[in-house]
Amino acid sequence: MIKFMLTIVRRDLLLVARQPAEILNPLVFFVLVIALFPLGISPEAALLSQTAAGIIWVAAMLATLLSLELLFKLDHDDGSLEQLLLAPYPSWSLVLAKVFVHWLVSGLPLILMSPLIATMLFLPSQAVPTLMLSLLVGTPTLSLLGAIGAALVTGVRGGGMLLTLLILPLYVPVIIFGASSVAAAAQGMAVGGYMALLAAMFVFALMITPWAAGSALKL
Amino acid sequence: MSFTPSTPPHLLCTSDLACERDLRILYSGLNFSVKAGELWHIKGLNGAGKTTLLRQLAGLHAVDTGKVLVPNKATRVIYIGHKLGLKEQLTADENLTWLAGLDGVSTQEQRYAALEQVGLRGYEENTVAQLSAGQKRRVALARLHLCKADLWLLDEPFTSIDQQGIVDEQGWLNQHTDSGGAVLMTSHQTINLSQVKILDLSKYAPISPINRGSEARALT
Numbered sequence: 001m002i003k004f005m006l007t008i009v010r011r012d013l014l015l016v017a018r019q020p021a022e023i024l025n026p027l028v029f030f031v032l033v034i035a036l037f038p039l040g041i042s043p044e045a046a047l048l049s050q051t052a053a054g055i056i057w058v059a060a061m062l063a064t065l066l067s068l069e070l071l072f073k074l075d076h077d078d079g080s081l082e083q084l085l086l087a088p089y090p091s092w093s094l095v096l097a098k099v100f101v102h103w104l105v106s107g108l109p110l111i112l113m114s115p116l117i118a119t120m121l122f123l124p125s126q127a128v129p130t131l132m133l134s135l136l137v138g139t140p141t142l143s144l145l146g147a148i149g150a151a152l153v154t155g156v157r158g159g160g161m162l163l164t165l166l167i168l169p170l171y172v173p174v175i176i177f178g179a180s181s182v183a184a185a186a187q188g189m190a191v192g193g194y195m196a197l198l199a200a201m202f203v204f205a206l207m208i209t210p211w212a213a214g215s216a217l218k219l
Numbered sequence: 220m221s222f223t224p225s226t227p228p229h230l231l232c233t234s235d236l237a238c239e240r241d242l243r244i245l246y247s248g249l250n251f252s253v254k255a256g257e258l259w260h261i262k263g264l265n266g267a268g269k270t271t272l273l274r275q276l277a278g279l280h281a282v283d284t285g286k287v288l289v290p291n292k293a294t295r296v297i298y299i300g301h302k303l304g305l306k307e308q309l310t311a312d313e314n315l316t317w318l319a320g321l322d323g324v325s326t327q328e329q330r331y332a333a334l335e336q337v338g339l340r341g342y343e344e345n346t347v348a349q350l351s352a353g354q355k356r357r358v359a360l361a362r363l364h365l366c367k368a369d370l371w372l373l374d375e376p377f378t379s380i381d382q383q384g385i386v387d388e389q390g391w392l393n394q395h396t397d398s399g400g401a402v403l404m405t406s407h408q409t410i411n412l413s414q415v416k417i418l419d420l421s422k423y424a425p426i427s428p429i430n431r432g433s434e435a436r437a438l439t
Binding site: 003004007008010011014015018019077078079080082083084085086087088 | 277278279296298300301302303304305306307308309313316317318320321322324
């Protein structure tokens with residue numbers, strides 16, 4: 001089964017390498033949203049440093065959401081999803097492999113770029129490690145939860161809107177605790193509780209969503 | 220039909236299989252069993268449910284009424300549908316790599332040999348997007364040579380294949396059944412092979428007057 005998952009990971013990474021625009025699109029979106037925010041509100045450091053945590057987390061969520069619709073859709077359209085489902089392995093392993101690639105491509109770059117973004121928004125430097133850690137735990141949760149929605153709308157025309165509606169409520173707790181942890185760190189408060197909750201959500205999502213999305217794909 | 224101890228094993232059976240789509244019954248009461256060495260040609264008009272039947276047999280379409288049985292759990296099935304399951308951005312060789320990787324491993328030598336057998340020598344490193352419709356189908360069919368499967372479920376495998384290709388392909392089908400495999404396929408072409416069993420879905424359609432008692436006929 002590990003080999004099966006590695007096959008999918010290798011194939012999907014190869015596909016990304018052939019079409020680098022797919023990686024860049026959510027990333028460019030992420031940077032643009034954040035770059036435009038100070039223009040919209042005010043470039044004042046005091047105000048920005050207060051809102052930075054929320055802005056970064058919302059932008060990360062939207063960037064994830066943007067790339068989710070295609071998670072299974074392309075495979076469905078060209079028939080390769082059928083072949084993946086016919087392989088003699090449980091469908092959750094397929095979901096897990098696909099979500100892992102999705103996170104590598106859409107989540108990991110955001111985390112790596114977040115210190116730069118934090119500086120742009122005057123986030124206090126003591127909060128940057130918390131920001132990175134919360135994104136490290138939070139973005140895989142976003143990808144995992146999104147997989148359920150993506151699996152459900154696979155094969156539905158114009159499923160993007162439906163996907164957003166389905167997934168957004170599930171994203172709310174992740175955003176609340178993710179943004180709160182960064183805000184707390186910026187004020188020099190303890191973040192252990194927030195991190196524990198984020199980690200709990202990640203573990204829960206890791207256990208439930210591959211199975212749920214796998215079942216949804218078979219519908 | 221005489222049953223001797225050396226009766227070839229059943230690879231797949233259906234019992235009372237039916238299919239309903241959009242409140243319309245496409246076929247019902249489908250009873251047949253596929254033994255090793257048999258080639259079944261599923262016939263029917265457009266919309267008769269040929270593709271759906273193959274998908275039901277492959278396990279890709281829900282079975283609400285009746286059953287699809289695969290007696291031996293180790294039976295390996297390859298399904299090639301209308302959608303070929305190829306990634307346009309990848310080369311023919313890369314596509315075969317991941318398709319074969321779903322159920323085992325393959326060496327580059329084996330993949331090149333399989334591509335050569337379907338007449339795609341020299342196209343191994345071309346992306347599938349650059350190939351013609353017929354060549355794409357040949358890439359998908361190359362998998363039949365690469366992965367050893369007992370049962371082939373082929374949906375219109377002759378589509379966009381040229382005349383000579385169809386002749387070659389029938390040769391592969393023959394070879395596969397001779398070596399103990401079985402094939403279930405749909406096609407609007409006549410298959411010029413000696414041992415073709417025909418499953419005519421129109422006999423199982425509810426409106427058809429010859430529906431009743433057609434089980435025996437299909438099993439001949």
